[in-house]
Amino acid sequence: MKYVVVSGGVISGIGKGVLASSTGLLFKTLGFRVTSIKIDPYMNIDAGTMSPLEHGECFVLNDGGEVDLDLGNYERYLNITLTRDHNITTGKIYSHVIEKERKGDYLGKTVQVVPHITNAIQEWIERVARIPVDESGLEPEICIIELGGTVGDIESAPFVEALRQFQFRVGVENFSLIHVSLVLVIHGEQKTKPTQAAIKDLRSLGLTPDLIACRCQEELEASTVEKIGMFCHVGPNQVVAIHDVSSTYHVPLLLKEQKMMKYLCKKLELDGNKLSQSALDKGENLLSRWRSLTANHDKSYETVTIALVGKYTNLKDSYLSVIKSLEHSSMRCNRKLNIEWVESTNLEESIKDTNLAEYHKAWHHICQADGILVPGGFGTRGIEGMIAAAKYARENDVPYLGVCLGLQIAVIEFVRNVLGYTNSTSMEFDSNADEEIASVVYMPDVDQIKLGGTMRLGCHSTKFVENSQWSKLRKLYGNPSSVLERHRHRYEVNPKLIDQIESKGLKFIGKDDSEKRMEVLELENHKFFCGTQYHPEYISKVLDPSRPFLGLVAASAGILDDVLARDDLDVKGDF
Numbered sequence: 001m002k003y004v005v006v007s008g009g010v011i012s013g014i015g016k017g018v019l020a021s022s023t024g025l026l027f028k029t030l031g032f033r034v035t036s037i038k039i040d041p042y043m044n045i046d047a048g049t050m051s052p053l054e055h056g057e058c059f060v061l062n063d064g065g066e067v068d069l070d071l072g073n074y075e076r077y078l079n080i081t082l083t084r085d086h087n088i089t090t091g092k093i094y095s096h097v098i099e100k101e102r103k104g105d106y107l108g109k110t111v112q113v114v115p116h117i118t119n120a121i122q123e124w125i126e127r128v129a130r131i132p133v134d135e136s137g138l139e140p141e142i143c144i145i146e147l148g149g150t151v152g153d154i155e156s157a158p159f160v161e162a163l164r165q166f167q168f169r170v171g172v173e174n175f176s177l178i179h180v181s182l183v184l185v186i187h188g189e190q191k192t193k194p195t196q197a198a199i200k201d202l203r204s205l206g207l208t209p210d211l212i213a214c215r216c217q218e219e220l221e222a223s224t225v226e227k228i229g230m231f232c233h234v235g236p237n238q239v240v241a242i243h244d245v246s247s248t249y250h251v252p253l254l255l256k257e258q259k260m261m262k263y264l265c266k267k268l269e270l271d272g273n274k275l276s277q278s279a280l281d282k283g284e285n286l287l288s289r290w291r292s293l294t295a296n297h298d299k300s301y302e303t304v305t306i307a308l309v310g311k312y313t314n315l316k317d318s319y320l321s322v323i324k325s326l327e328h329s330s331m332r333c334n335r336k337l338n339i340e341w342v343e344s345t346n347l348e349e350s351i352k353d354t355n356l357a358e359y360h361k362a363w364h365h366i367c368q369a370d371g372i373l374v375p376g377g378f379g380t381r382g383i384e385g386m387i388a389a390a391k392y393a394r395e396n397d398v399p400y401l402g403v404c405l406g407l408q409i410a411v412i413e414f415v416r417n418v419l420g421y422t423n424s425t426s427m428e429f430d431s432n433a434d435e436e437i438a439s440v441v442y443m444p445d446v447d448q449i450k451l452g453g454t455m456r457l458g459c460h461s462t463k464f465v466e467n468s469q470w471s472k473l474r475k476l477y478g479n480p481s482s483v484l485e486r487h488r489h490r491y492e493v494n495p496k497l498i499d500q501i502e503s504k505g506l507k508f509i510g511k512d513d514s515e516k517r518m519e520v521l522e523l524e525n526h527k528f529f530c531g532t533q534y535h536p537e538y539i540s541k542v543l544d545p546s547r548p549f550l551g552l553v554a555a556s557a558g559i560l561d562d563v564l565a566r567d568d569l570d571v572k573g574d575f
């Protein structure tokens with residue numbers, strides 16, 4: 001097992017995650033099996049109860065683990081399936097060590113950060129790195145470890161120390177470190193001082209960078225590279241430059257051009273010739289698909305506009321997976337993606353009195369959009385706006401996709417305006433609502449009081465009902481009898497209303513194994529009007545977009561029929 005650590009200096013948020021996943025992708029194109037671990041230096045045990053406003057989206061794994069959104073990045077780039085153990089937080093390590101201490105595993109010794117915490121971190125990494133993550137079911141060969149935060153923070157100190165020891169534990173030829181830094185441009189001059197300082201910090205903690213990855217808004221000048229090499233005591237081939245590019249999907253190719261893999265393979269003593277021919281071919285194939293995807297996307301000039309009707313539209317990170325899924329789908333459809341962020345409260349009648357301009361602006365966006373997406377969310381604010389958007393989509397034959405809450409919104413709208421129960425709502429928004437006509441009710445088997453970890457979470461199977469061959473969504477999946485998708489919800493469609501709803505044309509074409517829980521809905525005789533109780537965005541991959549999203553984007557671009565006519569959706573490139 002070879003370990004590649006990606007750490008960051010200067011400031012956070014400069015694309016460590018993208019660099020780490022791109023590096024992983026490049027290893028994959030060489031034919032290696034790659035896994036990844038994300039280290040988050042915060043105390044939360046998991047990301048489930050963290051506010052999306054503060055921390056961006058909570059990403060859900062197959063096993064129901066709620067993790068930091070960076071793990072999603074790895075899954076999307078590397079086409080792998082991670083587990084909740086792939087996220088290490090300070091909280092997890094401490095609670096693990098404290099638990100062991102309580103059990104008496106340390107034989108009464110004083111338990112300390114060094115060596116007990118640091119050892120626990122190293123053991124954890126070694127154990128988790130071995131978990132098979134891809135379709136081969138074999139142990140990975142390369143493990144990418146992303147260290148969150150910046151080196152030098154108080155929070156990350158135990159992890160940095162653990163990694164310092166780790167390089168000796170696994171041996172020099174099995175460990176390499178990429179440090180991501182920032183080169184500022186001030187008055188047209190590229191400034192290397194922050195990078196020098198960051199590398200100095202790193203070295204003072206006992207870690208030596210193999211590669212210094214410099215983020216910069218423009219291409220690095222040769223003199224800058226030379227200067228960094230000299231002052232940071234590395235060779236010029238150990239400095240890679242990542243300037244701003246049109247999309248992050250170009251970053252792997254940018255790194256490849258700079259021969260980064262050559263250096264890394266030499267350092268890690270990796271010999272590609274030892275791999276089997278089929279592994280090499282697979283890598284080769286991956287590279288060429290990636291190349292053509294990015295190249296075609298650069299050439300596409302038609303635009304598809306999706307209105308994203310949500311609530312946290314101030315912090316776009318909280319919809320990261322949704323945005324990525326839309327990106328993957330539009331790349332596949334050869335369209336440039338334009339997302340209109342519509343704050344759902346602005347669609348409500350009540351805002352007319354206070355802010356008429358915003359009301360009209362929001363509706364203008366809705367009417368101009370090619371398709372409408374209502375993603376998952378919690379809380380009552382803005383619900384009426386979403387319902388209005390769903391109504392507009394249904395009545396005007398505009399493509400609509402509702403994810404989780406978005407499905408429930410579509411049901412509430414339908415029950416109110418088609419079935420005529422005008423005050424029907426969700427028990428989530430009004431716990432005293434009349435249970436006979438409430439569109440959405442609490443799932444009986446989850447606990448209402450405790451918020452952390454009481455949801456229906458993780459990968460569950462959804463069966464398509466008989467006589468649903470007409471369904472566009474099912475065809476997009478390739479007409480299977482069931483699909484596996486990831487869930488994260490507490491409420492479900494009220495079973496008492498199903499028959500009435502279906503009799504008016506809104507069909508529940510996908511149900512859970514017990515056939516009691518409604519998972520997928522689709523409106524008959526509409527361009528594309530679908531909802532999923534699960535979150536398809538969590539398993540969307542760059543080269544294999546989520547099918548519901550692909551359907552929305554293709555329908556919005558007016559090419560859904562072409563897409564449906566193909567029976568090789570998952571193998572072939574673009575439309």
Ligand SMILES: *[C@@H]1O[C@H](CO)[C@@H](O)[C@H](O)[C@H]1NC(C)=O
Pocket residue numbers: 079134135543544
């Ligand atoms: C992604 O992984 C799945 C199984 O995990 C596999 O069936 C599929 O072929 C892979 N896709 C690519 C593009 O490698």
Ligand SMILES: *[C@@H]1O[C@H](CO)[C@@H](O)[C@H](O)[C@H]1NC(C)=O
Pocket residue numbers: 001169170171172173174
């Ligand atoms: C590096 O890893 C290989 C294979 O896991 C192992 O045989 C070798 O001893 C390791 N190197 C060192 C210096 O420990």
Ligand SMILES: *[C@@H]1O[C@H](CO)[C@@H](O)[C@H](O)[C@H]1NC(C)=O
Pocket residue numbers: 422423434
């Ligand atoms: C629904 O609303 C109408 C009018 O607003 C009211 O008369 C009726 O009692 C309400 N029905 C229920 C079940 O609350």
Ligand SMILES: CC(=O)N[C@H]1CO[C@H](CO)[C@@H](O)[C@@H]1O
Pocket residue numbers: 045046065066084085092096
């Ligand atoms: C090995 C181990 O302790 N793994 C933990 C990872 O984190 C989850 C919580 O998100 C724990 O349930 C696991 O036990």
